[in-house]
Amino acid sequence: MRNYLTAAVLLIGVGAIPGTAVAQSAVENRVERLEGQMRAVQRKVFPPQGQGGNNQLIQPDIAPGEYPAQPSGTPSGSPVADLTARVDALESQLSGLTGQIEQLQFKNRQVEEGFAAFKRSTEARLTAIEGTTSGSAVAGDTATQPVATATPKPVTPKPATPAVSTPAPAKDAARATRAAAIEKPATDDAGEDTYNYGYRLWEAKLYPEAEVQFKSLIKDYPQHRRISRAQNMLGRSLLDGGKPNLAILAFYDNYRKMPKGDRAHESLFYLAQALVKLNKPAAEVCKVYDELEDVYPDKLSPQMKADVARGRVTSKCK
Known part of the structure; x- marks a missing residue:
């Protein structure tokens, strides 16, 4: 610290012309005091471990107003006078800094004391609440003891009420009757029978029932010769049953997975019809026709060619 201040003073006073021996001695004394005050501030801000860290105020080595009067005879406006003025300014700033530190320490002590009081109050309130809760629990246990020893009254079981089956709605009953009226084929080819039964259900406009049969054939007989037809009829059952979104997937799968199937071309045609029902852009419909x-x-x-031509006109295909 001393070397730093000495260097600072030398920089401030570079080129200064020495005054009288008395003036130089006075300035040196004030610089020494200034260094002592700086050391006091340093101990205040950065107290050594175990020293000065117990909120004790460290008085500065130099108090304001203790400087001896400047000896007379110092030339006015000389470099020594300029140096003295600068030292005065530094001393004033250090004195203000010391006062601010003391104020901050005072406020810090107030905060610590307030927190300690709040902590004591909170602990007392929690202790009181715990005591009240424990007393209530004991009282509650005592009050419930007679109930635990009471003899329960015998309960006469009521006769079980027989479950009442809700009859199916008339609409479902009528639909079941219609489906039951469709003859189920019974030949040696189970896959063929499934396809024919599903087709008959579709003809009877029982589209969900037909959908079940075609899905069953696709799942159970993936290599059957009717597989392309079953996939196409699955799409038609979905389309006619009001599910054009699912119908599009069924038609597209038939064309993509079995492009050489005997109903792949029909799936492309009905794919265009499903797109129209979904109000898709005409450009998409035209691409399917292409x-x-x-x-x-x-x-x-010939019939499908005529239908494609009408579809192109409706969609304004080029």
């Missing part, structure tokens, strides 16, 4: 005519030009029946 794919159909490009891939299966020889498989389109």
Whole structure:
């Protein structure tokens, strides 16, 4: 610290012309006091461990107003006078800093004392609450003891009420009757029987029931010769049953997985119809028609060609 201040003073007074021996001695004394005050501030802000850390105020080595009067005869405006003025300013600033530190320490003590009082009050309140809760628990246990020893009254069991089955709605009953009226084929080819039964249900406009049969064939007989037809009829059952979103998936799967199947071209045609029902952009519908005519030009029946032409006009395909 001393070397730092000495260097600072030297920088401040570079080029200064020495005054009288008495003036220089006075300035040196004040610099010594200034260094002592700086050491006091340093101990205040950074107290050594175990020293000064117990909120004890450290008085500065130099108090304001203790400087001896400047000896007369010092030339006015000389470098020594300028140096003295600067030292005065530094001493004033250090004195203000010391006062601020003392105020902060005082406020810190007030905060610590207030927190300690709050802690004591809170602990007392918690202790009182715990005592009240324990007393209530003991009283509650005592009050419930006679109830535990009471003899329960015999209860006469009531006769069980027989469960009442809710009859199926008339609509479902009528639908079940219609489905039961559809003849189920019974041949040596279970896959063929499943397809034919599903087709008959579709013809009777029992679309959910037909959907079940076609899904069963696709799952149980994936290599059956009717698999392409079953996938196509699954899509038609979904489309006619008001599920165009699912129908699109069924039609597309038939074309994508079995492009050489005997009903792949029909699936493309009905895929376009499902897109129309979903109000999809005309450009998407036209792309399906283009794919159909490009891939299966020889498989389109006259009726399907006429339907494709009408669909192109409706969708304004180029």
